[in-house]
Structure formats: structure tokens, C-alpha cells
Amino acid sequence: MEMNQYLSIFLDEANDHLQALNENMLRLEQEPEDISIVQVIFRSAHTLKGMSATMGFEDLASLTHEMENVLDLVRNNQLKMNETIFDALFKCLDALEGMVQDVVGGGDGKADVSELVEQLKAIVRGDAGKPASAASAPGGVADGPLVATQLLLDQYQLSVLQQSIESGLKVFHIEVFIREDCVLKAVRAYMVFELLERNGDIIKSHPSVQDIEQDKFDRSFSVYYVSQIDEEQLKAAILNVSEIEDVTIMQVDRSSLAELDQSKEQESQAALQAVKAMRETSAAAPAASAPAASAPNASAPAADTGKKAPAAQAKPAGGAAAGRTIRVDIDRLDKLMNLFSELLIDRARLEQLASEVRRNDLTETVEHMARVSSDLQNIVLKLRMVPVESVFNRFPRMVRDLAKSLDKKVDLVITGAETELDRTVIDEIGDPLVHLIRNSIDHGIEPVADRTAAGKPETGTVHLRAYHSGNHVFIEIEDDGRGINRQKVLDTALKRGVVTPEEAKKLTDDEVNMLLFAPGFSTADKISDISGRGVGLDVVKSKIESLGGQVTVTSAFGKGSKFSIQLPLTLSIISAMLIKLGSEKYAFPLSSIVETATVRRDQIREVHGSRVIEYRSSIIPVLSLAELLESPDYRDDQEEETEMLVIRKGEKLAAVLVDDFIAQNEIVLKTMGKYLTNLQFVSGATILGDGQVALIIDPNSLIK
Amino acid sequence: MAEELKVIVFTLAHEEYGIEVDKVRTIERMAPITRVPKTPPFVKGVINLRGVVVPVIDLRGRFGLPETEPTDNSRIIIVAVGDLEVGFIVDSANDVIDIMSDSIEVPPEVVGGVKAKYLSGVAKIGDNRLLILLNLSEVLNRSEIIQLEEFGE
Numbered sequence: 091m092e093m094n095q096y097l098s099i100f101l102d103e104a105n106d107h108l109q110a111l112n113e114n115m116l117r118l119e120q121e122p123e124d125i126s127i128v129q130v131i132f133r134s135a136h137t138l139k140g141m142s143a144t145m146g147f148e149d150l151a152s153l154t155h156e157m158e159n160v161l162d163l164v165r166n167n168q169l170k171m172n173e174t175i176f177d178a179l180f181k182c183l184d185a186l187e188g189m190v191q192d193v194v195g196g197g198d199g200k201a202d203v204s205e206l207v208e209q210l211k212a213i214v215r216g217d218a219g220k221p222a223s224a225a226s227a228p229g230g231v232a233d234g235p236l237v238a239t240q241l242l243l244d245q246y247q248l249s250v251l252q253q254s255i256e257s258g259l260k261v262f263h264i265e266v267f268i269r270e271d272c273v274l275k276a277v278r279a280y281m282v283f284e285l286l287e288r289n290g291d292i293i294k295s296h297p298s299v300q301d302i303e304q305d306k307f308d309r310s311f312s313v314y315y316v317s318q319i320d321e322e323q324l325k326a327a328i329l330n331v332s333e334i335e336d337v338t339i340m341q342v343d344r345s346s347l348a349e350l351d352q353s354k355e356q357e358s359q360a361a362l363q364a365v366k367a368m369r370e371t372s373a374a375a376p377a378a379s380a381p382a383a384s385a386p387n388a389s390a391p392a393a394d395t396g397k398k399a400p401a402a403q404a405k406p407a408g409g410a411a412a413g414r415t416i417r418v419d420i421d422r423l424d425k426l427m428n429l430f431s432e433l434l435i436d437r438a439r440l441e442q443l444a445s446e447v448r449r450n451d452l453t454e455t456v457e458h459m460a461r462v463s464s465d466l467q468n469i470v471l472k473l474r475m476v477p478v479e480s481v482f483n484r485f486p487r488m489v490r491d492l493a494k495s496l497d498k499k500v501d502l503v504i505t506g507a508e509t510e511l512d513r514t515v516i517d518e519i520g521d522p523l524v525h526l527i528r529n530s531i532d533h534g535i536e537p538v539a540d541r542t543a544a545g546k547p548e549t550g551t552v553h554l555r556a557y558h559s560g561n562h563v564f565i566e567i568e569d570d571g572r573g574i575n576r577q578k579v580l581d582t583a584l585k586r587g588v589v590t591p592e593e594a595k596k597l598t599d600d601e602v603n604m605l606l607f608a609p610g611f612s613t614a615d616k617i618s619d620i621s622g623r624g625v626g627l628d629v630v631k632s633k634i635e636s637l638g639g640q641v642t643v644t645s646a647f648g649k650g651s652k653f654s655i656q657l658p659l660t661l662s663i664i665s666a667m668l669i670k671l672g673s674e675k676y677a678f679p680l681s682s683i684v685e686t687a688t689v690r691r692d693q694i695r696e697v698h699g700s701r702v703i704e705y706r707s708s709i710i711p712v713l714s715l716a717e718l719l720e721s722p723d724y725r726d727d728q729e730e731e732t733e734m735l736v737i738r739k740g741e742k743l744a745a746v747l748v749d750d751f752i753a754q755n756e757i758v759l760k761t762m763g764k765y766l767t768n769l770q771f772v773s774g775a776t777i778l779g780d781g782q783v784a785l786i787i788d789p790n791s792l793i794k
Numbered sequence: 795m796a797e798e799l800k801v802i803v804f805t806l807a808h809e810e811y812g813i814e815v816d817k818v819r820t821i822e823r824m825a826p827i828t829r830v831p832k833t834p835p836f837v838k839g840v841i842n843l844r845g846v847v848v849p850v851i852d853l854r855g856r857f858g859l860p861e862t863e864p865t866d867n868s869r870i871i872i873v874a875v876g877d878l879e880v881g882f883i884v885d886s887a888n889d890v891i892d893i894m895s896d897s898i899e900v901p902p903e904v905v906g907g908v909k910a911k912y913l914s915g916v917a918k919i920g921d922n923r924l925l926i927l928l929n930l931s932e933v934l935n936r937s938e939i940i941q942l943e944e945f946g947e
Contacts, residue, residue: 432845674829719831760847762830762840765880765934770832775840775847783828783840783847 097193100145102417104190107138111183112487119176119490128165135161138186140291147199150189155249156210157182162253163214178209180491247293247314251342254316259290261342262324265312272333276305281331283313289324290317309335314342420513423474427662430470431758434663437463438755438779467663467756474662475510478556478565481520482507485527485554492531499549500535502527506556511563515657518637519565522630526567526653527552529627534571534651544648546570562681563659568652574645576602586611603643603651607631635790638773640740662759666776667735668752668784671716672724675784677757677776682789684736684743686751691730703745705736710743713792718771724749739793746792759786796896801917803925804871804887807859809908811884812893812917812925819872819879821887824864841870841881848872850881856933857908875930891925893917898927 111134118127135158142150157179163169185206193199251261266282268275279302286292293314297307317324321339328337437460444456482504493500511519535541535550542548553568579602583589588608589597597605605611609628634641638658645651658664658681665680694703694712701712712734716724726732726747735746757776760783762769773788801812802821820843827839827850836855840847850870854861867886872879898915914929 428845435845722829760845762847763849763880764878765849765936766830766833766837766840767936769830772830772832775828777842777845777847781842782826783842785828785830785840 096145099417100141101190101194103141104138104150104193107134107141108183108187108190109483110134111138111186113483115176115179115183116486116490118171122171125165125167128161128171132158132161132165142199147189147193149200149203150186153182153186153189153203153206156207156214158253159214160210162257169213175213178206178213180487182206182210250293251314251316252344255342255344259316259318260320261293262315262317262321263312263340263342264315264324264328265310265338266328266334267310267336269333269335270309275307275309276303278331278333279303279307279311282328282334285327285331286313286315286317289319289327290315418473423513427470427474430467431662433463434467434756434758435777435779435781439781440779442779464756471512471659471663472510474513475659476513476516477508477510478516478519478563479507481516481523482554482556484520485523488524489527489531489552492528493535496532496537498531498535498537500531501549501551502554503551504554509556509558509563511657512659512662514662515563515637518633519655519657522633522641522655523554523565523567525627525630526655527554530567530569530571530651530653534569534573536572540572544572558659563657565655565657566652568650570650573647573649573651574603574606574643575647579603579605582611583608600642600644603645606643607641640790642740663756664759665754666757666786667754668757668778669715669733669735669748670750670752671719671721672749674719674721674724675752675778675782676715676719677755677784677786678735678737678746678789679773679786680754682737682739684738686733686735689732689734689745689747691727691732703734705743705745708743710736710745712745712747714747715787715792716747716749718792737789737792739790742793744793746789757784757786796894798892799895799898800890800892801925801927802871802887803889803891804869804882804884806853806857806884810923810925812891812927813871813873813930814927815890817873817875817930819874822870822872822881824868824870824883838883843872843881846879848879848881850883852883853933854883854885856882857912859908873930873934875934878934880934891919893919893925901926 111131114127114131114134118124118131121127135154139151139154139158142148142154160169160175160179164171164175169175185201185203189199189201192201254261264286266279268278272278283292283295283299283302293316295302295311295313297311301307302311321341325337325339328334328339437456440456441460444453485504486502489500489502530552531550535552536544536546538548541550551570553566555564555566555568557564576599580589580594580597583602583605584591584594588605588611607627607630611628631641634655634657640656641653642656643651643653666677667680667683667686668675668677689703694701696702697709701714702709703712714726715721716726726749733748733751735748737744737746760775760777762772762775771787771791772785773791774786775783776786778784800815802815802818803810803812805811822841822843825841825843827841829839830837830849833839836852838850838852838855840849852861862885864883865885869884869887870881871884871887872881897919898917901910901913901916903910908926912929912932913926915927917925917927919925
């Protein structure tokens, strides 16, 4: 079987399972008594193990297998979760993640997991009073994996079978005979495999799946199969597949398994015979096998039913989700987006032509097309929207580890994880958020002793919120820590030369807080490896600004601080006002325009050498776009009456004088390439209906 | 062993220059250029190259030669080096020739008013034809632009 085509699916699902494992482990840490969580974790680990083994990532499989052993004891109430176990399991998750990342990077997913495996085995062994049967599986693995690999069933598969029997599932050895005149044997075999996998797991097949798919087998093949359905049903189902001549099914029990285990030197056929022989002796009482397996501990039947119930629930839910979503290559979405952008440019061109031609039927058609394409635009943009969850979900784990290493107690409360953002923003927002959260925990939340002294609860809380508002998404990180110390910030700023003493006196609290984002600023008394290298927050700020967003901070000393990030919903298409400046055209993002108006020259007043205008009973500065952009053929001081845009940056307003308004339009953002960077006043470019390039003005750069 | 090199030949102030053919994306006629404010004078602006916004520089200005108005013969040569894609305005571009690598010599200090650091060599073709080969990474070196940016602020 060609595995490469499944690799991306494997990686996607492995990541999903790892994420689920992480999340549930954290939940379990909160409620160590909740066995249902253990069940969920166990299932994730089990699936991951199966997938890894199928894909041939042996180290992944063996580590998950050992994790399963530990979890199995826990869910059977034979082992209580404690800190050592949590830490060991978390370490395993890290190792697994590392291996999966290695595979992502084109590696073979191999890693030395022996130490972790030993640790897990120690946990399994270490618990006194644990029933012998539970220890036999992992013990067996330790005994002779080297010899066992040559067997029909290797040690790993054996112990899977063993555990399946212990957890009350049925293990069958199935031999399928295909009719002699069958033309497409491989297809029939495949149908049988598919049928089997719908109701259970195939542990081992002979010949191998590859050989069967390549038709390299005679008329029959055999498999070891784990399932809940009974023998009769199974037989009927398999015989239902066309061109299957006969099928022999025998149930494998513990003792025959043990026999298999011992018959190490025997050839595979001989091993088969052993099973057959075993079957004859044990056939009289097949039902006895299950109770025999679970006899050593009384709690097993309880755990057994516990396992079956959630499994039954999980199936329909999984089926529904699978039917409603598909995974699409991101490149294809990008391509779709690019093509759609081209269409938008043509639409603008058509609208322009239609308005020139002035033919009713043409205008109508163009208008209809405009409506359809704006609906299409909404859909295309939505396709690219991803819930911020995909970024947020790695934080609980990070916060846990961080709090532990700093010896603090921190609760992370996430709200609005379902809020959607453009994928490009999602890709970029992770690092800044990591930094802000680390910052909150390292600098914000106090050590336990300080918190109790301040009369706060021992456990600090960090809120991570996301919500939509208008054309923006807000992400807030709020902690109930010590807040920002104005004096300390000012002192550091003065020391580092970020502000002069004169400036410092005039700064408002908010302005002082913004000093945290100044380059080369760090207030941490000692430099820790978590944050506080003084390179952090200014990088955060510039990253967020490069995404067209803003970051602000508010704080109450002693009570906590709140970092608020405002981000645009999408980065690819924006609404903009097109303006004219002599022969040149520019685009202003609509999101920052408050109002458009006409002004007469005499309304503009001169105060202390700078021009201002009265706007809704406040005085705002007047900027000449022609002057700022050094327009070659337009000057606004010759005009008696001119147009102005009132723009906003945070709380600040400014009036921008322009030559004329052209239209409000949806424009497609284009980058200016790598050659022209750090441009003043310009954030990008767009292509207009007439094929000309128009620059997009960055309003934030106009307001100082 | 001398290797054969394919180069695009263009003229600039009566001198012939060459750019290796694999560095050249396309050659375009002059198109409307949108001025980009606050850039060095030799950066003429950006053009729409089939949906992609590409910056354009005047090679005369880049080399400190006197700039002239574009004529019917003027062309924009779009070159791609690494992840940089830039258009060069040249007086004309009309030939592709093969040169042997052993006919390339180290350029003298100044050729046709262009500093040697922008050149990778001078190739002799025939008896009295000289082809000046550009050192593209130096021509596209942004550090000079950055210096100008800082100067402007």
C-alpha cells in the first residue's frame, strides 16, 4: 500500500489526537477522579497507536502503547493518578508531539523513547497490590521483543490482543477463501477488510495488506481481528461479500494466546495449527474466556460497561462530523482567493465601462453580477475563516507548564474560542499571543505568597477572550495580577532613554502603559527565560501592526492588567474609499474613516503653526495629503473649497485634505513585493478597474 | 572548460549591457507607472504586471547616469533574483546572444560611467563589441535604499 497519500491525513489526525490528549489530560488534572475522562484519553491514545503502527512509526506506537497500559490501570481503578504519573504522561505527549513534528518535517518519526517507556513501565509495576493479570501484558513486552518480532504475531500485536480480551472484546482468527474463478481477488479482499474495519480492528493479516492489495496471495488470507460483534454475525457479513467461497472463524481466548506467545520458534503455519488445536479444546466453553480474563479484579466488569457506553456514543457523533466537513489544501483556497481577486478587478472594470456606455440592459447585467460576486466574496472569505481555537488550544498546556516552572498557581479561562479569523491572521497571531500570555503569567500574576499577602485568592486567573465587533476581532488577555507599576515603568523608561524627564511628567497612565511596547524596554527585575529579554513586547506590537491590527494595554495597579488586540477580519479584501490627488489615485481603508465632508479654506485655522479645524465641537489637526505624499501636480492651498476625510486612530481624530472623492469600493490587497519595504504612509497596493495600480494609504501612519 | 551563457542584451546610454537569461522573467513595453511617495528618485514606482504589483526602477538613475524621457524603444525588463522581483527601465532591449564564459573579463573601475561594483564582468564579442554584464544582487541591493530611507526620516 502506498503510504504517502495517507501521510497528510495521518498527520492531521495525529495532531488532532495529540491536541485532544493534551486537553483531556489537563481536564483530568483538574478532576483526577473522573474516570470518563480517562476513557476518552485512553481511546485517543489507542487510536493514535493504531494509526502509528499502520503507518509504520514504531516508536510512536510503542510509546502510546505504554501510555495505554498506564491509562488502562487507571481506568480500571487499579491505579490512582498522581503528580508523577501526570508529569510522565505529559512528557510522553511532548515526545509524541516531537515525533509527529519530525514526520511533518520529512523525518522518519524515530526517537529514543526507551527512557519514557521505562518510566511508564515503572509506574505500571510500581503500584503495589496490582493484580497479576494487568502486569502480564507490559511485563511480556519487556521480556522478549527481540525474539518476538520474527513471529506471526509480534509481541506488540499479542499484547493488543491480550488487552482486548481483558477489556471484554472478542478476538477472532478469520480465514477467508475466495472463489477460484474470482477475477479481482484483491478487490474482494479489500471489501472484506473494509467490512471488518467498520466493526472492529484488524490486528494482523497474512499475507500482509500490501501483498493482498498487489494480488500477491493465493485463494485465501487470514486475519486476527478484534471486535464486539459475535461470530455468527461476522460470518454472515463476510459471506455476504460476493465471490467469497467460505470463511472459517474461530474465537481466540487467553490460553490460546498464551500458547501463541510460547510457540516462538514455530513457523507461522504451525502457529495457526496451534490456534486451531486450542480452539477445539476451548470451544466447549467459549463464553468462559471473558470472565476468566476479568476474574482477577472485580472492578473490571464495571469498567467494561463504562467503556462500551462512550464508545457507542462516540460513533454517531464522529460520523456526522465526518459527513459535514472536508479537509481542503490551503494552497487551493489561496488560489481560489487569487482568482476571485482577479474577478473583482474585472468587475470594477465592467462597472466603469457600463457607466460609460449607459445602456440599460448592460447596466442591469453588471449590477446583477456585482450582487452575485459580493455574495461569492462573502463565501470565499468565510472559507478562509478558521476559529481561533486552533491557536488558543495550545495555551492551557503552556500555562500549566509555565505556572509549574514559576511555582505559581494560574487558571486560564478561555472564552470565544469559536470566533473566526482569516487563516493568514491565525497563522501569524500565535507568537504574539504566546508572548503576551507568558508576560501576564511571568510579570502579572504574583507568587502565591504575595497573593495571599495582598488578600487575593491563591490561584491567579488569566482570561483569554476573543470576540467579534464590527469589522474587527478583538483578543484580550486579562490577568488579576499585580498590574503595571507606573513609577517603575517610568523609571525604567527614563533609565533606558525611552522618554525624557520632561516628557515623562506629561504622560497619561495609558501612555505610560504603552511604554511597555517601546523597543528595548523590560521591567523585569531579573531576566528569566520565560519573558523579559526586553525584545518581546515591541516585537508583539510590530507584528500585530503588520497584520493591520492594534494592541493596547490598560491596567489598575495591584488589581491586574488587560492587553487588548484589535485585528481586521480579513487581510485580502477590504472596503476602501478611492480618492484623487491631482493625477494620482489613492485608497483609504474605510475602517478608519469616520466621516467625509467639504471644508472651506477659512474654516481651517492656524494654531501655534499647525493647522486645525473645528469638528463636532472639538479641535482636530488638519493634514494635507498632497504635502505628505509630495504630490507632483496638486496643492490644496490653492483651493477655496476642498474635500476632507476625518480619520481615526484609537481615540485620536484628524482631518485629511484630499482633492476629490472617487468612489467607495471593495479593493483587493496586493503586496508591494520584497524590494520596497518600510514605506512611509503606504500599507500596500491594489489594482483598479482600469488596470492601474493605486496605493493604499496607512491612516495610522498619518496620525502621530 | 568554457561554458556557453545566454544573455539578454539591452542598451543604456549608448552602452550594451547583458543580463543572464534565466534571471529575466519577461520584457515589457512601457506601462503606466504609479509613483510611490518617499522613495529614492530612481524608484519610478509600481506597475501592474498581469495582476501582480511589481516595483520599477530606472537603471539610468540607479547607476547615476542622467535620466531621459522614455521613448518608443524603452522597455521594462522584469528580473527575478531570489524572492525579489523588480522591473528595470532601459533604453531598449532587442537581442539575445550566446557568450563564452572565458570571454568574460573582470570589469575596470568604471565602465560607461557605471561603478564596477554593479558589474560582474565585461564580455568581448567579435572584434570591437563590448557587453557589460550586470551584478544583479548588487544592483538590487537594498542597503542603499535603506540608507536613503533613514536619511529621509
